[in-house]
Amino acid sequence: MSKEPKPKTAESKLRRSVKSFVTAGMAATEEFGKRLAEGLSAGSVVALRGELGAGKTVLARGIARGLGVEGYLKSPSFTIINEYHEGRIPLYHIDLYRLPEGGADCGDDGLALEEYLYGDGVCVIEWAERALSLIPDDAVMITITYGGELNEVDLDLAEDGPGDIKEEIEESKEELGAEDSMRTLRVSFSEYSGSCNGGN
């Protein structure tokens, strides 16, 4: 079932394209994942990066839906790998959150990830930066940035500051959807594939 690992050397000839999307809310992020899934095939790897709560699992859920996996997509943070076999091809939802951070790429270290990466299904890997050396060159890399425009505004208000300004902030928060705000998806993929089709 395993394919030959693709060469991953520094002089790799693959050029990468980068596209940025802005998704408004979780539903849009999930929908993007669903569309992305259409271009995925056995051996495809989607590497997701983004801070806690950025929407990685939401995007993963979209991919699962696109592959025909129904039901809940439980977080693999503790289990590390969750397998789904009910879709058109197997989905391996992987989360490297518990591997060391800060550039200490621990490689595989006995997790046997390569069995999955070069296997018969699609791998969606959250916190991919924890083991970048394992990620194949032709993986689709997606960085999700939490919109949070309001965080950029450095407001220095006294506790009992002018009520109307506070109100305005609350209102604009509501308009943007405080819990459901914009995400920027920076998608990088191999040039030769010509689409978000990392696995051919």
Next chain:
Amino acid sequence: MGAAVLKDGSHVLSSVISSQDEIHSLYGGIVPELASRRHIETVIPVVDEALQQASVTMSDIDAIGVTQGPGLVGSILVGLSFAKAVAYATGKPFVGVNHIEAHPLAVFLDDAGDGVDTPEFPYVALVVSGGHTSLIQVNSFTDFTVLGKTRDDAAGEAFDKTAKLLGLGYPGGAIIDKLAKEGNPKAIHFKRPIIKKGNLEFSFSGLKTAVMQRVKDECFGDLSTPLEDGFVRDIAASFQETVVDVLTKKALWALEATGLRDIVIAGGVACNSRLRESLSAATGDNGTRFFAAPPKFCSDNAAMIALSAHHHLEAGERGELDMNAYPSIKVM
């Protein structure tokens, strides 16, 4: 990895865990023992230690129980292969156990050998850990019905991620439990992820994000800013209260929905003192009763696997040498 020796199906003669909490805390939550290589190194010493502590030898052992899943396939295979090898070499029967089904049975483990208070079948079990949050109806030692489970994150995962966000280290659950005692649980209001009244499923993903947003607000978006101790204590207390509230409510709803009267908690989060306090306070009326195993049998341990295996063997089940690991057993 752990190994235990049980006598008469529930009396714990020994229960050894090769804990690496000290190593984890260096990394803020990584689990080197998940690597199968580490398992290969520890399986024999851990089994030897369990036999020694129980003052028995392998020839005194009647049968072997082993975890068949769920979990990382590499880790499960090490235990499974070892159990098969011992069974083959000694001719002893062995049986594979579902890790999640063993948790709700831990309350039957008898450490001292002089009897423990146990619930009556069928009862409701709330299994809460880093990887799982489920309400399970336990019909017998070998028969289970899932009443509800998490749609996204497990409760223990929310504890761990919150602790990391607050810079508290590992294991997050225990540290938050301790800090929360000095904080104000009403200081910060987090929306209770209830889904809707009577619903027995869980969702803790949004809570984790809400905690992060609140922490970011506090440090103006720069997470490297040191947080004030008072704020950390209050957010720990408020976060914990939110989780405990939801777990308690849903446990009671599960009793209502099933008409059962005994509730058992299990899993790593069942060690949380506030959760125990809350469930203890919420039960007692209408004949409802609350049971919890001692903390060492709530978190992952081999004694509960042995107990579950005992009952599967009693029911006549036997493992075959071609038995496979099930990384993602669907139940629960």
